[in-house]
Amino acid sequence: MRTRGWFARIALVLGLVFLYVPIVSMIVFSFNNSRLVTVWDAAHSPTLRWYGVLVHNEQILTAAWLSIRIAVTAASAAVVLGTLAGVALARFGAFRGRLLLAGMVTAPIVMPEVITGLSLLLLFVAMAQLVGWPRGVGAVTIALAHITFCMAYVTVVVQSRLAGFDESLEEAAMDLGARPLKVFFRITLPLILPAIASGWLLAFTLSWDDLVITQFVAGPGSSTLPMVVFSKVRFGVTPDVNALATILVLLVAAGIGISTVWMRYQQRRRERDLQLAAAANL
């Protein structure tokens, strides 16, 4: 054992404790039998009681299903719009209104959420009066609002990917006879697909746990999961919220685990290919 590095080890332990003790305690308490969140009922724990309560809680299940539908819709629409904006900003050089678009498209990232939410609500109300759509606030307006701010993040991700991307690839395709639209679908799109995928995941996550903007544009009967959790917590944390959160944490952890393994595999394959190429050097 090396005796050096005790400082690094202490820092590591403290960091992990700081980050994960709240989550671990939440997971532990989700198996607590007591109705009181802070009292550990040693006699009857651990138990899956609250998980059972959860799957029969119609309100939470409806909210979760709504959140998933909104997140998928918002992420997908934001990816299309964000990719278009990113390509326009990264590739079309200096066109009229470029600076305006660059500023506007990323504004939702820096704008306080309450302002975004309020302005969207005012817009939807005005639109409903002028053109009769969207009718009232609800799932549709939540999705529209989420598309608006998710698009900004996708644009930034796609744009930065395109900025680090050899433009001569597109020129080469054009040189070989492909028209601009074909160049986009055969060359540009496949190559920025990883950025688009991570943009989609980012947008999904943002939409999934957005609370502030959603509060403004939600209506009766369109409560998303974060809204339900938040309203439950206001009356004191109930153990079934712990169970719900535990399930979410496990899902996220599984997702991260799978992607890490996949990336490791890709990396190793790539290294092997590079070695092969170097060996075959002639």
Add this chain to the structure above:
Amino acid sequence: MSSQPTPAAAPSAAATPDAAHYVRIVDVSKKFGDFTAVDHVSLDIRRGEIFCLLGGSGSGKTTLLRMLAGFETPTTGRIEIEGQDLSRVPPYERPVNMMFQSYALFPHMSVEKNVAFGLEQEHLGRDAIRRQVGEILEIVKMSGYGARKPHQLSGGQRQRVALARALVKRPKLLLLDEPLAALDKKLREHTQFELLNIQQRLGVTFIVVTHDQEEAMTLGTRLGVMNHGRIVQVGTPSDIYESPATRFVADFIGSVNMFAGEVCANGADGLCIRSADLGCTVRAERAAGGAHGATVWTAIRPEKVQISRTPPEGAEAAGGENLVAGAVKEIAYMGDTSIYLVRLDSGSMLRVTLPNVLRGAERPIAREERVWLSWHGSSPVVLTE
């Protein structure tokens, strides 16, 4: 120079596209805002030749190449291939292909798919595409690598695939942007000869852009030297090396000793220049023009200077022309040659290159030794600009 093209007088439709005017660049300029990248360039490229555009960075050579490919539109002027004006034709409709400096192989496609990409745009049948891809991969000796992805190839292999991809459409003109810059030195020489070989086999006209004079000399049948957006000189490699038209060309291609002087006689036996910098009178046998008293520059290549410990025979008879003395200041041993830097009695430095013919010469010239430097009357080039 004799090969400087004349601006086209006849309209392009009437011009007969003969071999000497296969590609015509007529008075082409390109401006980016206030900056003139290419400045009234006119150039004729012959069918089947390898024309090298040589210049430093910012000389406009790459912009000219991009205009030939169609990625930039000329501000003024015309570009014609076989009499057809292409100046406003988009890149995807030109009978021109390009090999990029970075090779620009599509990383998500296999070698075969990369090469087939151009043919697919012509909507050829699958069998025809497969046959042509196979043929061209055979020519560049990459037959066994069709299924590989670009990142599984070495630098040299990528270069061949890029060449195959550009050649498979049988373009009327192939543009090569620094084709050998990304290869290491050994591989470069090998590839150079292979490139020449393939070009001769397929008979495609090449235009090569490079900043590397060695690459340009060995590849090019003719060179065009560019500076500040203009073509300074066009000629064969030996034309340009032995008879540079300007001081810029003499200095840019190879190394050169350049001294200012005044014309003191202009007779049948050549031009006589008195140079205070050099400290002697230069007789240039193959130089014309230059009025008495005019300021000119004489350029002498380092390998054309002889070095000796005693004045060479007959030097007295020549009256000390083309002869100077000095002390060796630096010697750089390069293996095949040695470079001597000699401080002349006039105070100027002169550079001499000598081949190391004998292995371990009996007493090599040492530093600080006094030497005589002389050259043949045919060696000096007289430049007026």
